[in-house]
Amino acid sequence: MSDKAKIRITINGVVHEREAPPRMLLVDYIRDVVGLKGTRYGCDTSNCGSCTIVMDGRSAKSCTFLAVQADGREVTTIEGLAEGSALNPLQAAFQEAHALQCGFCTSGMVMSAHALLAHNPAPSVEEIREGIIGNLCRCTGYVPVIEAVQAAARRLDPKGGTP
Amino acid sequence: MYPAAFDYSVAESVDHAIDLLQRHEEGAKLLSGGQSLVPLMKLRLVQPTHVIDIGRLGGLSDVREDATAGVVRIGALATHAQVGASTVVREKLPLMTEAAGVIGDAQVRGWGTLGGALAEADPAGDWGPVMQALEGRVECTGPSGIRVVEAASFFVDAYTTVLADDEMITGLQVPVPSKGSAGAYLKMERRAGDFAVASVAVQLELDGAGNCTKAGVALGAAGLTPIKAVAAEEALRGQPVAQETVEAAAERVMEAANPLADVRGSSDYKRAVCGALFWKAVDMALRRHRGETVKGGHVR
Amino acid sequence: MSAAPRPPLVGTPVPRKEDPDILRGQARYTFDIELPDMLHVAVYRSPAAHARIRGVDLSKALALPGVVTGLTGAQVRRLGYVNPLSPFPFQSRDPFRRGNPTIKFFDHYCLAWDKVRFVGEPVAAVVATDRYIAEDALDLIEVELDPLPPVVDSAAALEPGSERLYEDWDDNVMLTFRVSGGDVDAAFKEADVIVRETIHSGRFTGTPIETRAVVADYDASVKTLSLWSTTQIGHAIGTLVENTIALPGLKVHVNFRRIGGGYGQKWAFYPEEILVPLLSILTNRPMKWVETRREHMTGTIHAREQTHHIEAAVRRDGTILGVKDRIVANIGAAYPTGGLASIVTTGMFVPGAYRIANYEGQVQGVVTNKTPYGAHRGFGKSEACFVIERMVDRIAANLDLDPVELRRRNFVPPDAFPYRSVTGPRYDSGRYEEALDKALGLLDVDHWRAAQREAAAEGRYLGIGTCLVIEPSSSTRMGSYNAGYYSVRMRMDPNGKVYVFPGGSDEGQGHATSISQLVGDELQVSFDDVMVVEGDSLACPYGSGSYSSRFSVVGTTAVTLAARALREKATQIASVMLRHPPGGLVFAGGQVSVEGRPAEAVSLSEIARVAYFYPFQLPEGMDPGLETLYHFRDPNIEFEADERGRVAMFSSFPYDAEAAVVEVEADTGLLKILKFVSVHDCGNMLNPLIVRGQHVGALAHGFGGALYEELPYSKEGQPMAATFKDYFLPTAMEMPEMVLEHIETPNPFTPGGFKGAGETGTVGPPAVLANAVEDALKPLGIAVRRLPLTPQYLWSLIQEAQGGR
């Protein structure tokens, strides 16, 4: 039982093919097998969203997947956003709006916002709130996060922007 | 927290999945989106010896109208998000669009499936009451083919359905309500993204005179299973939808409810919420019938 | 080269230097630490609230492949060199030196050995090659427990015949404290009216998104224990570990560099901080333990649960003559968590923002079979403010006065500051009435009163609430390591860069940014040239950690004064180099020049090089190097209480005036916040961006405690909210629209004029929302007497008032 399986996941454009037991969670594959520690976890019940990544274009809580379920899929983690040494516009907006404090929730929060903007480049405040309810933050009170996403939306799509 | 060890196979087809189920019997679990199963396995509340991944089966996630049969057919692997975004669903089954929008959060909606949600039979799940109010049917496929089960008789107990050990859900059939119909799905939450404190699905068919010709009423988080409030439906049917009728029906709704106490509320409180949501849902359905645009879904 | 001083950094919204690493996913937290050959620890926790341990059998667990070792409480005691968990914060049993408070302790070890006293208490540990196997092993541990009657309710725990948690105590009271001032009896005799209430604050807690984690690496060859822990008090933890693991010659190095939020929950000494090091010592291998959220919800401290039996003596015009409050806190099991002091703090601050001359507070900390009690953002003041702000509205209702008027009539007036409160603290500064007026103006009371009348006509319930809460910050407590000072070491290196080593820790407050602003201004170096190294017990000076918003008050002051000391020395060296008296030198733009002759200048790095490499050029008697260790002692505190328990133990007094409009739906009890205003005064703002962030975050925390978060227990002592599925942290959707304003009344006791900024927001929402709810339901004549204001609670109040079922 629980022999290792070969799991091939493209993470931030790089193909990783490693062995892991079927029960290994995707978050642990990303963190411990591949070594990308930017994706974090903070609960056991899929509520906090710290582990959020984007998989095949959809935001996903990587603690709520077995790594084998991601076999053959494309994953983007927080490490895959910045362009070179510069922060991408969303990350920069987070810094400017002070949308992070301890930073523990931040990777997941940014990935949720990233997925939201990919589907809806000009979200309303209500849509931004709705887009991040799967991400708990105990530090910021969310208001600066909402402002950051609005600012990023304006920057990414000057015609759009939020009301 | 981490799942206990298990064997894993990827199903290549529905037949293959059923074959695997037969071979592993009680210890086997199907895995669709994993949005219920994986957390339960992490808490070790569920410890399958064999996990059969059906999440990648082709052809099971279509959403399309079958006009001849008068139904919308939804594949078991259609996700909440997909159903929420479907134009067919929006036009033919707006109640389902409303429900799809209140489930969990963006991450859960993007991966959780309707088949998984119904099979999970969480007492506080949203699809159960919605399917019951719409008189939907569940296609259960087993070794000897497909049997179609009414949503009203699909749920047996908390987390238990009529599905046999070697059966899986392959799709849903949801009858398209007549033109003069309107409905509302209301779910009260303690906070966004949570399961329901209680929820009520109402679908009313009204004639030109404003009489109710048909009513679908069902409750979520109001007992061990979703509850089709048949007595309430009867109280409405054939009556003008006026204060006294709704009052009588609301009484029936509260009688039907038998909620479990938890951190979301006591049994009495949740019963009262069922009544209150019912009032709101009927009001909303009537306003929608008159062509008003009103926002349903969350009550929080 | 221009030497004009550049615009100041202090007071401006500089974006944080901490952020880029975090935003790229490069930041490393405790649970990210990987060491060669590391093993993983899982902890078996009591499933029972109260039981005697008959036996713990690890044999099956140890037989599982991949399991390396295990440990039980009985084994820990047999080791011989492990002491009970040292009382935190190595607090003297009599911190105020007058037998008041009285405190009892119990010898808890890192694993329970005789009894278990709460669900979640550590009983045994297993160690395996990975976390999955360690959890498999937990399932194989066999523990035999003899159930004992659970003690859950504090009132029941106080009954004479109650089951005792600690058999050698004569009751279930762990702590008592009395404080009084003025003549309370006379005040009650003089009163026109006496208002009595029983008011309850619910159990709720901080829940940082980062759970706790401990990594320990014992190197036997040098007898050094390297410890990484998610703690707000790393230096104290080092000392406590030394006390508890009594191996002669053991050196302890604690690392606590990046913490994912604390809010007080990481301001405690935890059994795992002994357990994990011990396992590393026993196996000579690095060990890691990462708390699961489920463990966190029961094994990490809770807070706030208090019942107040309060009486106020008032004149008919609303003047509050005197207050008596008997406070019973349900503190769970008697772990040495230290945050228990928060209930003493509650007793101190019930008078709140009001000039109450006669007061008597009696506090009892009652042990029960619940998770131990401790610190939580708002530390005891939150409960005190909830009670007094509720009382003001209850008094107003009794006298048929406007609660706002009542507040005005009783506020400590601006000209009374520094104001010595009836319980001893010296309130530094404040303009309470002005802040409240501003809040009411921003709310637009007239508009909402009209809306309220319209709503009433339609049978809807709209209400307006106000409050003015104080959040005393920068605490000090006699005989504890919390001794009212802050230390910082500062070095300008030969390249002119400034390294700062504060004695605190950062859980997200942005210390590196704030310090860089302060040092940048004082030493005229660039923001990027200030390097902050924090959270290393051997690199940084000993310090008491982060809590009570002390960084803003004593921390910033220590940094400023350290920088000034460096500046003074650099100027003296420059004076020798430029052959010009120090009085005529200009310190600006990264250099020191002669006033009026900008060409005659030396750069800071030139000065530093002289300090390090050419010591013979230094003035007579000056030490080489450009480094200083500075200790700042808080001037606005006292260490010893008087015979009535009065002592000035907090030094700065930020406050918040809040006003809110709510609507309560009668048939569901749902509460909607229609408008929310906060006018916050935390003195001068070092960085307005950070201050706003801290305040909004604290308000969110406050909304959580006011409306959503609760840690209920069943009659059997089983926790009902043991995961994030059942504990309702607010999401983005729960945050109301807010109107936020600041006024700045500087703290006169510190050079920067700053007060604490990060906790006040936690305090107000429970009070202002409860007051608004009561106003909304005024037609029904209900009184709000508990938190949280859940829909069910409001619904049941309405039902009762309507005589419903």
Ligand SMILES: Cc1cc2nc3c(=O)[nH]c(=O)nc-3n(C[C@H](O)[C@H](O)[C@H](O)COP(=O)(O)OP(=O)(O)OC[C@H]3O[C@@H](n4cnc5c(N)ncnc54)[C@H](O)[C@@H]3O)c2cc1C
């Ligand atoms: C944070 C969070 C919030 C949530 N909130 C809500 C909510 O508000 N309302 C709500 O309704 N739900 C909610 N859910 C549950 C969510 O809807 C799940 O997606 C759904 O219940 C399960 O779908 P799945 O595809 O992920 O199923 P899985 O987790 O893969 O499977 C669930 C169960 O169904 C079985 N199963 C799966 N597919 C089939 C099939 N085709 N035939 C037979 N058996 C099958 C599995 O063996 C398993 O027992 C929430 C979940 C999370 C994590």
Ligand code: FES
């Ligand atoms: S770790 Fe909390 S949702 Fe994934």
Ligand code: FES
């Ligand atoms: S920034 Fe700390 S939890 Fe979000």
